[in-house]
Amino acid sequence: MTSEPAKAHTTAGDLSEFSSLIEPYRQELHLYCYRLLGSLHDAEDLVQETMLRAWQYGDTFKGQSSLRTWLYKIATNVCLDALKKRQPRTLPVGLTPEADPLLPLAPAWAESTWLAPLPNSWLAEATEDPAARYSRHESVSLAFLTVLQLLPPRQRAILLLSDVLDWHASEIANLLSISVSAVKSALHRARVTLAKHYHVDEQKRGEGLSADAATQTLLERYLRAWDTRDVAGLVALMKEDATFTMPPSPSWYQGREAIRTQITTHGLAPELQHRWFFLPTGANGGPAFAVYRATGSSGPARAFGIQVLTLEFSASGVLIADVTTLLDPALFPSFGFPPELPE
Numbered sequence: 501m502t503s504e505p506a507k508a509h510t511t512a513g514d515l516s517e518f519s520s521l522i523e524p525y526r527q528e529l530h531l532y533c534y535r536l537l538g539s540l541h542d543a544e545d546l547v548q549e550t551m552l553r554a555w556q557y558g559d560t561f562k563g564q565s566s567l568r569t570w571l572y573k574i575a576t577n578v579c580l581d582a583l584k585k586r587q588p589r590t591l592p593v594g595l596t597p598e599a600d601p602l603l604p605l606a607p608a609w610a611e612s613t614w615l616a617p618l619p620n621s622w623l624a625e626a627t628e629d630p631a632a633r634y635s636r637h638e639s640v641s642l643a644f645l646t647v648l649q650l651l652p653p654r655q656r657a658i659l660l661l662s663d664v665l666d667w668h669a670s671e672i673a674n675l676l677s678i679s680v681s682a683v684k685s686a687l688h689r690a691r692v693t694l695a696k697h698y699h700v701d702e703q704k705r706g707e708g709l710s711a712d713a714a715t716q717t718l719l720e721r722y723l724r725a726w727d728t729r730d731v732a733g734l735v736a737l738m739k740e741d742a743t744f745t746m747p748p749s750p751s752w753y754q755g756r757e758a759i760r761t762q763i764t765t766h767g768l769a770p771e772l773q774h775r776w777f778f779l780p781t782g783a784n785g786g787p788a789f790a791v792y793r794a795t796g797s798s799g800p801a802r803a804f805g806i807q808v809l810t811l812e813f814s815a816s817g818v819l820i821a822d823v824t825t826l827l828d829p830a831l832f833p834s835f836g837f838p839p840e841l842p843e
Contacts, residue, residue, distance in 0.1 A: 553574050747827065775795070792840070
């Protein structure tokens with residue numbers, strides 16, 4: 501863990517001066533809170549709460565730890581308090597049985613049930629620690645976050661501080677006001693849970709893969725298949741056991757045939773006259789698209805969902821392992837996209 505020298509001499513009444521001291525930490529606190537909460541909007545709200553509390557109690561900061569450590573302590577406590585009142589977020593796979601692709605999507609569940617996507621822009625300024633067990637990209641992947649949410653909140657925080665941010669056990673113990681042995685015990689339990697449910701080799705994820713030539717070719721073929729309504733070409737880009745999900749509906753599908761049937765029956769059914777527009781972006785460390793839908797031969801295309809692709813790499817090439825489309829137009833501003841496209 502990197503700590504800065506500096507004892508901040510501030511008073512709660514000096515908003516401008518103290519804000520300039522704590523503002524540089526906002527981005528990394530956003531990322532930390534997002535990993536804990538699994539929600540973009542919740543993370544933004546609680547980081548704002550963290551900054552407000554830091555300003556209110558700035559005169560209590562005595563410089564006995566770094567300002568960064570002090571802010572993480574506030575953020576952790578704010579998040580843990582919030583998590584006491586909330587169910588962990590997840591994705592449909594593993595939560596409900598596979599859906600029948602011939603039937604309509606099941607009615608939406610509460611938004612608070614599901615993980616929300618993270619714009620890759622949030623990762624741009626994140627500090628990367630080569631000694632950490634998980635890289636910054638891997639630690640925001642949907643696969644990692646889904647398993648992370650299985651952990652009790654305090655274990656979740658300890659694992660993030662240790663294995664993503666590379667804090668020492670003594671530093672975590674001081675932050676949480678518990679013993680070093682309690683930190684090590686919780687960390688061991690958290691790692692056992694992750695080992696059971698999250699397999700890095702199977703995911704075969706890595707940084708910079710979105711810029712790889714083979715990946716770019718696959719993404720271009722994927723876009724072309726949607727544009728030309730080539731369902732066979734679309735599913736040919738997927739693994740045999742690929743998954744296809746669309747929260748907030750709990751419906752999900754597995755396998756090329758099920759996905760082919762779902763897309764043919766619903767998304768690209770001729771009688772629906774849907775026109776689809778995919779604008780490239782990035783989410784959760786990988787490729788993604790802002791998806792717009794227009795119905796009929798004219799009219800505007802309106803925000804439909806943020807689609808995140810999970811890719812799997814092997815000696816034979818790259819294929820799509822999962823397509824998760826989060827059907828929430830409210831996410832579009834966070835990714836820098838308008839609510840509708842001009843005609």
